[in-house]
Amino acid sequence: MRHIPTVAWLSIAALVCALLFALFGGWLSDHAATQQNLLARMRPPLLFGGDLAFPLGTDRLGRDLLARMAEGLRISLLIALLGSVLGALFGCTLGFVAAHFRGWVEETIMMVVDIQASLPFILIALTLLAFFGNSFGLLIFLMAMFGWDSYARLSRGVVLSAKSQPWAEAVRTLGVRPVALYLRHVLPNVAGILIVQLTLNFPQIILLESALSFLGLGIQPPMTSLGQIMGDGRDYLSTSWWISVLPGLTIFLVSLAMCVLGDWLRDRLDPALQRVRQ
Amino acid sequence: MARSAPLLSVENLSIELPGVADRTHAVAGVSFSVAPGEILCIVGESGSGKSVMSLAIMGLLSRGLSVEGGKILFEGQDLLTMPPKARRDLAGRRIAMVFQEPIASLNPFYRVGEQVAEVFRLHTDMSKAEIRERVLELFSEVLLPEPELIYQRYPHQLSGGQCQRVMIAMALALEPAVLIADEPTTALDVTTQAQILDLIRDLRDRHGTAVVFITHDFGVVEEIADRVAVMQSGHLVEEGTKERIMNAPAHPYTRALLAAVPRLAPREVQANDKPPFLVAENLQKRWPERRIPALEDVSLSIRPGETIGLVGESGSGKSTLARAIIRLGTVDGGSIRLNGEDLVGKEGASLRALRRHIQMVFQDPYSALDPRQKIGSALTEGPMACGVPRREAEERVRDLISAVGLQPSALDRFPHEFSGGQRQRICIARALALRPDLLIADEALSALDVTMQAQVLELLGEMQARFGFAMLFITHDLRIASSLCDRICVMQRGRIIEEAEPRLLFAHSGHPYTQALLQAIPGADR
Structure with missing residues (x-):
């Protein structure tokens, strides 16, 4: 086992904790995420004057923040995961197609990539959500649309350079079909780079979803997400800060851990950087 | 020719390798010397430590490599115990080096004339016009055609041979006493190689420069050397005059190297009247x-x-x-x-x-195999792609891998576990697995x-x-x-x-x- 630096360990630990909390955090609470209790509105968290019944406090409807945060984190992670995986699949497919066909196919795809990259995405998302009303499906679609262009651009580049390697030419002269060449040879060789892109894209999607939900255009009640809980607490920031700050902190920590992990992975998997280190 | 006092001598030099390497020393107890006007060829296969040694003389050893013991004497002074600044100055002015890849050694963003001029700007207080004059002189000395034009060119506009001439001009700029040339012609064509060898010989004759010429090609040694030192895995196994080494090699390794040199021996043509x-x-x-x-x-x-x-x-x-x-x-x-x-x-x-x-064996065995594919799967892939059943393909490949001189266990390993020669055998087996015409x-x-x-x-x-x-x-x-x-x-x-x-x-x-x-x-x- 090669040496893993402390920050990488810390971020892996943070992400595992976040995942466990998202999956099983609800069990820590006696209340359901949607259960209202108007007698226990805006209770502060433990250590800030609260009690064990609501360790992270309650919101304006007296819902238990611990249960809501677990639920919200689960939804946020789910959306980010689905969004980045779908975006990666879509972008990489287009990138591979562009690199294979070259010519006008490549030019068209790269043109679309450039257009996508120059659009103010959050405005497009707001418009689409406003027009079509929001649904979970549309939200996932938007998340997938966010960032596919970077996968397309990246995968086109790495595939082009892998394709011109002598080993790829050798495989071609063996009579192997192009699809097999890409899936069996090129993909394993460029997967590291794409995975790193995934880890860097993931936190951005969490942030985008949070922003949309904060604005009230993302996840709709009774479902919840971290951004939505934050948005919920917007009006009570001066009196009940914990409603916004706790989910905000969670978003921050998860995104940071993911970024640090991606950074470390890039150093690990990038052969050029590896050579420098040796 | 009687030898004068040595100009550069290496005494009992040892350079340690970091722990992971397959031997403990890159260079182990090597001694040799070179006199003014003498060309010493250091011969050996890749990995024999010859390049590491030349870098040590220049003070360019990469981190992780360190000199363990010995001396490098230049005009009687030990370079290894000198203060770093004095050493850099000496290495720049009196000892110069020419590298293997001429194009990679020039900065692609500057005109080649200016790159040579920079040497003068750094080490002399000549005026701009004088420097330009001197660079043009150097360019004509290394026989570059139309020096005025070449001065204005960028490296990518020159051929490999021309770039190597520019590098040699740069190395000669301050009239060094010692020129170290590390495989300077390996990346060049035979005809260009012959011209560069001529040039180096000629410069030696005119300036009395001592030359340490590193090569793996005995043909080149034959052309240029006065004396020859043969290195094998960090040790200097034999040293002597060219005539002695070429005609009466004493060490078995030298004999093996000499025997492997291809000869110009036209083969008998077999009658072939097939269409x-x-x-x-x-x-x-x-x-x-x-x-x-x-x-x-x-x-x-x-x-x-x-x-x-x-x-x-x-x-x-x-x-x-x-x-x-x-x-x-x-x-x-x-x-x-x-x-x-x-x-x-x-x-x-x-x-x-x-x-x-039709199948092909590529030039560079290191990049011709998919680094993430096991040898076995690389070899069966071709036959299976053209419809041979898996069992038959595997049988064919097992047969081939021993035919090219490798163990059957090689099939279960990855390319990076093999040496260059072994990889080229694998590439040959891969091509032959398809039974090409x-x-x-x-x-x-x-x-x-x-x-x-x-x-x-x-x-x-x-x-x-x-x-x-x-x-x-x-x-x-x-x-x-x-x-x-x-x-x-x-x-x-x-x-x-x-x-x-x-x-x-x-x-x-x-x-x-x-x-x-x-x-x-x-x-x-x-």
């Missing part, structure tokens, strides 16, 4: 931005079982022709018929169906050491005898071509200018270019 199975006619190809065509009216026919050599300088169109035949490249015009079917214009499935007839070897030996070259050459011969494929052998080394080929085609500027049996070609070649190539073979006069 050709591959006929290329009037191939044309132009690169958009170049004046000289890549292929101009090239016609070539290959009979079953025969070996054709394709020789010529780099850029003469050899590789373009090979890539066109194997359909990795395209042509602008002409036809390539394989058993009557035209390959040009075939695409997709119909092209894949014809692929198995034609094997193209594109400079397949040039990345290997001489002893490896000889082994792989022998292997190719054995395999050809066993499977009976025809071979198109691309090389810039006429010695290898002569010993292997039934016919040699000489290419220049995209044309085949001469095509003949080796014996006839060498005995009375009609073409001046072929004669120039023959002249340029290092050690040809022997």
